[in-house]
Amino acid sequence: MKKHWKMISLGMAVCLAMTVLAGCGDKKEEGGLGAIKDRGKLVVGVKFDTKLFGLKDPASGNVEGFDIDISKQLAKRILGDESKIEFKEVTSKTRIPMLNNGEIDMVVATMTITEERKKEVDFSDVYFQAGQSLLVKKGSPIQGIEDVTKDTKVMSSKGATSVKNIKEQIPGITVLEFDNYQDAFSALKAGQGDALTTDDAILYGMAAQDPNYEVVGKPFTDEPYGIAIRKGNSDLVQAVNDALKEMHENGEYDAIYEKWIGKKPSE
Amino acid sequence: MNTIYASLLGLAGSFILGTIIAVFRITGSKPLNWFGTAYVEFFRNIPLLLVVFLFYLGLPSLGVTLNGFVSGTMGLAVYTSSFIAEAIRAGIMAVPPGQTEAARSSGLSYVQTMIHVILPQAIKLVIPPLSNQFINLVKNSSILSIVAGFDLMYYGDVIATDTFDTINTYLFVAMFYLILTLPLSYGSRVLERKLARHD
Numbered sequence: 311m312k313k314h315w316k317m318i319s320l321g322m323a324v325c326l327a328m329t330v331l332a333g334c335g336d337k338k339e340e341g342g343l344g345a346i347k348d349r350g351k352l353v354v355g356v357k358f359d360t361k362l363f364g365l366k367d368p369a370s371g372n373v374e375g376f377d378i379d380i381s382k383q384l385a386k387r388i389l390g391d392e393s394k395i396e397f398k399e400v401t402s403k404t405r406i407p408m409l410n411n412g413e414i415d416m417v418v419a420t421m422t423i424t425e426e427r428k429k430e431v432d433f434s435d436v437y438f439q440a441g442q443s444l445l446v447k448k449g450s451p452i453q454g455i456e457d458v459t460k461d462t463k464v465m466s467s468k469g470a471t472s473v474k475n476i477k478e479q480i481p482g483i484t485v486l487e488f489d490n491y492q493d494a495f496s497a498l499k500a501g502q503g504d505a506l507t508t509d510d511a512i513l514y515g516m517a518a519q520d521p522n523y524e525v526v527g528k529p530f531t532d533e534p535y536g537i538a539i540r541k542g543n544s545d546l547v548q549a550v551n552d553a554l555k556e557m558h559e560n561g562e563y564d565a566i567y568e569k570w571i572g573k574k575p576s577e
Numbered sequence: 578m579n580t581i582y583a584s585l586l587g588l589a590g591s592f593i594l595g596t597i598i599a600v601f602r603i604t605g606s607k608p609l610n611w612f613g614t615a616y617v618e619f620f621r622n623i624p625l626l627l628v629v630f631l632f633y634l635g636l637p638s639l640g641v642t643l644n645g646f647v648s649g650t651m652g653l654a655v656y657t658s659s660f661i662a663e664a665i666r667a668g669i670m671a672v673p674p675g676q677t678e679a680a681r682s683s684g685l686s687y688v689q690t691m692i693h694v695i696l697p698q699a700i701k702l703v704i705p706p707l708s709n710q711f712i713n714l715v716k717n718s719s720i721l722s723i724v725a726g727f728d729l730m731y732y733g734d735v736i737a738t739d740t741f742d743t744i745n746t747y748l749f750v751a752m753f754y755l756i757l758t759l760p761l762s763y764g765s766r767v768l769e770r771k772l773a774r775h776d
Contacts, residue, residue: 402738403734403737403738406741407741407743427741430741465725468734468735468738469734469735469738469739486645486725487725487731487734487735488723488724488725489722489723489734493723496634497633497634497724497725500633500634500637500638500642501637501642502633502634502637502642502644502645502725
């Protein structure tokens with residue numbers, strides 16, 4: 311009897327190992343431009359917790375923001391109808407794995423184009439120019455990056471470029487990393503840290519949420535946002551770039567920008 | 578490393594707290610009974626995540642700010658202690674009442690009876706459920722990753738998001754948890770056998 315159990319558990323272990331290995335192998339099948347058109351629906355990964363860019367309104371259940379409007383325009387141009395779109399929630403932590411395992415067609419989620427990420431995914435042209443900044447409680451002694459020392463408790467989100475940037479600017483600093491920006495902001499409000507750092511675009515949204523907090527100092531990095539697409543789908547990248555270009559030319563981009571950010575894009 | 582500290586502190590804390598609450602629940606004193614029951618039912622029936630958030634985000638509004646490691650470990654100890662209290666209470670109930678009567682009639686006070694006669698027997702009886710709780714505690718210490726407690730899971734998250742190699746990183750993290758929990762299961766089995774031999 312004991313022998314049987316051993317055999318069964320061995321068999322189960324082998325099955326498990328095979329699923330894991332198989333999962334690693336087939337990454338880049340479907341999901342190209344053709345597949346999206348066949349499906350008749352664009353599946354986009356966006357943030358649900360970031361004011362101004364992608365925020366789910368708990369009352370209506372709708373997701374709203376700059377990234378959302380840009381995605382709808384893409385759907386309109388690729389599929390001819392801006393309602394042929396499905397939004398799935400991503401965080402800084404989940405967006406690349408979800409894109410690469412085929413759950414979503416593209417990521418439009420305040421995502422900075424970096425050399426490292428380019429090894430994992432393809433990016434469209436820059437669709438938003440942000441810069442990293444600091445959010446503090448009003449009256450805080452920190453008024454800019456020059457006031458941050460290595461003993462300052464700075465918080466951010468796991469997987470965000472802002473963590474790496476601030477560690478480069480202030481060697482030896484400890485960053486408290488949370489699962490998303492909303493958790494980081496809750497922790498800041500509870501007094502667990504001195505400042506929250508990420509792209510100014512996200513920080514302005516938080517400051518709009520709670521007037522006791524303000525964005526201080528000048529942006530200290532350049533964060534060009536791109537739309538991420540699974541590697542090897544150059545036709546989809548091309549379609550997105552064409553759509554973006556068209557939106558810039560006919561003024562729709564400026565209109566969306568002004569609607570959410572409250573000013574005209576600076577060239 | 579913080580995973581080990583949190584587990585050890587959580588283990589000690591939850592064991593002590595759990596024993597005290599278990600005794601509260603079976604003493605003759607009504608207020609203590611009531612307190613013990615309220616404690617167990619409250620902490621056993623809300624998610625661990627909420628208990629930890631209570632310590633991490635809730636206490637600061639009362640003027641007490643504990644960092645992620647401390648509030649995570651405290652939440653872990655308090656949460657687990659409610660399960661341990663139930664296990665130990667069951668153990669105490671299983672010790673024949675004649676034991677208490679004999680101890681009391683030989684002149685021991687209630688507290689002495691508990692510490693020297695009843696609890697040693699009760700704990701021996703509940704080693705299997707206790708070791709289950711302790712293994713859960715080690716695994717649940719991954720909750721620290723949510724409140725920036727710098728534990729194994731936190732670093733796992735950070736590395737996974739930095740390298741994009743999610744599956745392999747988490748497999749590696751799982752291996753580390755096994756390194757911590759397997760000796761615990763093995764140890765509890767050895768302890769069980771050893772204590773059984775003394776009967």
